[in-house]
Amino acid sequence: MGFLFEMNLITENIINNSKKYKYGSCLIKDMENSVFIRTFGNYPLVRIIDFLIYSRDFDYPITELAKNANVNFQTLKKIWKSLEDNGLVKKTRILGGAQLFKINTENPVVQKIIELNNVLCWKAIDGKSKIDEQVVKVNVSRH
Amino acid sequence: MEDGDLKGFIVKKLFHHNYVGGKHTSIDNLKKGLPTHIKGDVISAVKLLIKEQIILSKPTSYGVQVSLNPRKKQEIEVYFFIGSNTPQLCCDMIFPDEV
Numbered sequence: 001m002g003f004l005f006e007m008n009l010i011t012e013n014i015i016n017n018s019k020k021y022k023y024g025s026c027l028i029k030d031m032e033n034s035v036f037i038r039t040f041g042n043y044p045l046v047r048i049i050d051f052l053i054y055s056r057d058f059d060y061p062i063t064e065l066a067k068n069a070n071v072n073f074q075t076l077k078k079i080w081k082s083l084e085d086n087g088l089v090k091k092t093r094i095l096g097g098a099q100l101f102k103i104n105t106e107n108p109v110v111q112k113i114i115e116l117n118n119v120l121c122w123k124a125i126d127g128k129s130k131i132d133e134q135v136v137k138v139n140v141s142r143h
Numbered sequence: 144m145e146d147g148d149l150k151g152f153i154v155k156k157l158f159h160h161n162y163v164g165g166k167h168t169s170i171d172n173l174k175k176g177l178p179t180h181i182k183g184d185v186i187s188a189v190k191l192l193i194k195e196q197i198i199l200s201k202p203t204s205y206g207v208q209v210s211l212n213p214r215k216k217q218e219i220e221v222y223f224f225i226g227s228n229t230p231q232l233c234c235d236m237i238f239p240d241e242v
Contacts, residue, residue: 031172034160054159055176057148068176117159118223125163125213 035120044071045079052089052103053117059092059100149181149188154197154222157211167201167208197222 033042036050051069060068066076083089090104104110153173162168170189174182189209192198197215201208211219 029169031160031162031168031175036159050159051176054155055152056155057152058178058181060178064178121158121161124161 035124036117039120044069044075047071048076048079048083049088049113053114056103056105056114059102061095061098061100063098065101149177149184150192151222152177153185153188153192154211154219157198157209158219158223162209163211164199164213165210167199167210169205170207170209173209 034050034054036053037046040046047069048065048071051065055068062076062080063073065071066073069076080089086109087104087107088110089101092100092102094100105114156173156176157163157168160168170186173189174185177185189198189200193200193209195218197212197218198209199212201210
């Protein structure tokens with residue numbers, strides 16, 4: 001009886017896990033790496049700048065930045081000083097004792113980085129549309 | 144926070160990750176990276192953007208998927224400047240005929 005009970009538990013676990021796999025982790029995929037990361041490499045500094053670029057409308061505490069940019073907090077603390085010294089980020093306000101930061105869009109270096117990112121994204125889109133056109137042409141010629 | 148900021152964030156995020164045309168992502172992924180008190184407004188902002196035809200929606204068995212409309216390049220660019228002090232970017236250089 002004990003053996004059968006254990007077997008039932010195991011099968012239930014398998015069923016539950018498969019459901020989680022089907023509806024939880026498999027079909028709802030995480031977003032792919034951005035064009036900026038694909039171009040400059042998957043490094044902590046690049047990931048931080050990447051997140052700061054597209055969320056430049058909002059300000060975040062450092063812990064949130066680390067979580068959202070998928071960077072370890074200790075790594076972020078090492079990099080953060082140089083970012084502040086170079087004026088790439090600026091303090092906006094203090095909320096509940098925590099300092100909030102956002103990217104400094106008045107800095108010409110940041111403006112150029114944003115511009116570069118936009119050019120890269122438009123190029124990627126343009127390249128993709130050209131490939132789509134080529135596929136359509138090939139399909140039309142086959143028919 | 145203004146309504147345009149959230150719409151701008153959504154458009155920027157989709158554009159930044161190159162979700163344009165046929166390449167789409169779940170609506171749940173758009174909430175990631177937002178401050179917690181704004182996450183609830185994402186779906187209404189997406190609905191507004193779908194109404195403006197800037198975002199294309201694709202209903203699937205595993206949830207609504209969204210992507211940017213490649214035919215609305217100029218409207219997409221407008222959202223880059225909402226809530227930021229970024230100067231006019233070099234879209235003239237890339238698409239001289241369209242601008």
